[in-house]
Amino acid sequence: MNFPRIAKYTGWHLITAISALGLGGLFGLFQVLDHAGIDLYPQLQSVGVQSYYQGLTLHGVLNALVFTTFFITGFLNFATSHVLKREPGVPLLNVIGFVVMLVGLLMATVPLLMNEATVLFTFYPPLKAAPAFYIGLTLVVVGSWICGAALIATWRAWRKDNPTTRTPLIALGSLVTVVLWQICTIGLAVEMLTMLIPWSLGLVEGIDPQLARTFFWFTGHPLVYFWLLPAYVSWYGMMPKQAGGKLFSEPLARFSFFLFLVLSTPLGFHHQYVDPGVPIGWKYLHAILTYSVFFPSLLTAFNVAASLEIGGRARGGTGLLGWIKKLPWGDPSYAAQNFAMILFAFGGISGLTNASYDMNLAVHNTIWIPGHFHLTVGTASALSFIGISYWLVPMVTGKQLFNRKLGVAQAITWFVGMLLMSNALHLLGLRFQLPRRTALGASGYLTPEMTPFLIEEVIGGIILVTSGLLWLINMVGTVASKKKLETPLEMPVAEPLEPMLAPKWLDSWRPWLALTFALILIAYGPQLYIQISQAQSTAVGFKPW
Ligand code: HAS
Ligand code: CU
Secondary structure (H helix, E strand, C coil): CCCHHHHHHHHHHHHHHHHHHHHHHHHHHHHHHHHCCCCCHHHHHHHCCCCHHHHHHHHHHHHHHHHHHHHHHHHHHHHHHHHHCCCCCCHHHHHHHHHHHHHHHHHHHHHHHCCCCCCCCCCCCCECCCHHHHHHHHHHHHHHHHHHHHHHHHHHHHHHHCCCCCCCHHHHHHHHHHHHHHHHCHHHHHHHHHHHHHHHCCCCCCECHHHHHHHHHHHHHHHHHHHHHHHHHHHHHCHHHHCCCCECCHHHHHHHHHHHHHHCCCCHHHHCCCCCCCCHHHHHHHHHHHHHHHHHHHHHHHHHHHHHHHHHHHCCCCCCCHHHHCCCCCCHHHHHHHHHHHHHHHHHHHHHHHHCHHHHHHHCCECHHHHHHHHHHHHHHHHHHHHHHHHHHHHHHCECCCCHHHHHHHHHHHHHHHHHHHHHHHHHHHHHCCECCCCCCCCCCCCHHHHHHHHHHHHHHHHHHHHHHHHHHHHHHHHHCCCECCCCCCCCCCCECCCCCCCHHHCCCHHHHHHHHHHHHHHHHHHHHHHHHCCCCCECCECCC
């Protein structure tokens, strides 16, 4: 079924997201080259990029914040409309949401390009950026709230017409993602409005870095599930269909999504294990909660693997592992997402290492952490979104995918490149304590024992950038192509293995929302109270690069 209005809106989001990843990914190349001792930044100054750190900020902001947020808001609204079989409930919200996000993006981009916002993607004070950067990012978040409200409006309009039907899983997963986002971004909003923006405007002289970090990670940790859950929407709701199978357990999938709603926010202190201003007991509580949020991902691993196995067997696969060969590896959308899953299993393992207080002390602030997040946001999310784009862009444009084989080659090269690069990053961090966020080559950090790992990193990085280019060629080729789709595409929607009705409590919001707020209050309330009442806004701003 065709819904032209939501297709148009999604197209706007996709164009912005694809451009952001295209440009942001390119800076990754300069980073790995610096790690190999090849410093291209003196040359890059002629095109306006002043330092490694400006390049790193562009890389982090464009990839991790802009690409993801634009893709996710577009994709989830599209998926919800299609699974509920209706156009947006209040179309004006979709339009305003996108425009506010775009205005914010443009506002933030100007200081980024002028080296007035070289503060990395976590923008920790006392690093200080121009006000337009903070205001722009705030607008991106406000726009994403409006896009979230648009999605909720579509669901409410459907609910009015279908008061007793269970919300389809794809819509439920999308709703959980946007509701989680509306709740958790309160931390960032407070940090921006009461601290960073007045400070950068010169209305107040100093800032309290500890309190700012606490507000930041209130949003910063759940942000990673805002990136992950749209991939889960596809892994649960779409991939079993693409594999020719059925979803093994639909109620379990719903349960996982609701567990993410409850458990994603109250554990941000696992990013602050080394912060002196957070007492140890609170770090301990957040560590335990971090182990809890591991659980819904484990449920996902078993549920999704079982669903894919059903597909592989339906396609004639036999034996213990023979079904894996029969999966549709020649379909670029499927292959990319299956590769993303496999690497995410390793990302989960390094996440567990980070979460352990003692082991975190060995890896925190080392290049191990970029190793971890390139497997998670850089693969589980990004490669899944790329996989989704292989059917979503044709569906939105009404054009055939430019080249399927190129898509498969892209998925394989991303997998191989990321495997090499992230393996090297993990080992360099663990063995040599190599710091992260550092122009390693230019600052003289590198020693001969590191060479084999650095070579592995650079080879991986170059393969990865090549893979990104292959994807860009396919996207631009599809949009520019004249080959219209012969038959209209349908969004893949997986059916449950057993069409049993999920219990009512897996489609009711009140108990889950109550639990969510209660847990946030317990895990953050007392610390926020103490940190706010003891705040010392004395740090002046720095602009080192
Ligand atoms: Fe993390 C730091 C702990 C998941 C992203 N993380 C980061 C940072 C980022 C990030 C960006 O506790 C750095 C932030 C910064 O700049 O400082 N992380 C975890 C834990 C998990 C986890 C416990 N992280 C993610 C996800 C991310 C992400 C998801 C983005 C999308 N992380 C940490 C900690 C830190 C941290 C500490 C702070 C470190 C420090 O010191 O600074 C867990 O949620 C992971 C659970 C994952 C699993 C894997 C499930 C596997 C699945 C696939 C199965 C495969 C199949 C294949 C089915 C349990 C679902 C089948 C195969 C066939 C062939 C059929
Ligand atoms: Cu985290």
